[in-house]
Amino acid sequence: MRVLGFIFFLIMNIFETTSGKSVCEGYIKPGNAFCAIAPNCYYQGLSLLHVGQEQCKLAEQGKPPFQKIMAGKCPRDKPKCKVAR
DSSP states (O other): OHHHHHHHHHHHHHHHHTTTTTOOOOOOOOOOOEEEESSSSEESSSSSHHHHHHHHHHHHHOOOOOEEEEEEESSSSSSSSOOOO
């Protein structure tokens, strides 16, 4: 079953990277929450991979990376960052 899952994952990645979409796109299963902190906002991710995907999108757009990534919920002292598209 793991082999079939791995093959499915590879096929989906091949289609994803050849479809003209961002290489950062893709389904990520929610896990433990992670918080990414930028200079003037924070980004609450559903998992570390989710935060990594957002970081990848920022890099594609030439925006600065997150300053810090930590496990758990984000503090409320800053507004939420706008999601990179």
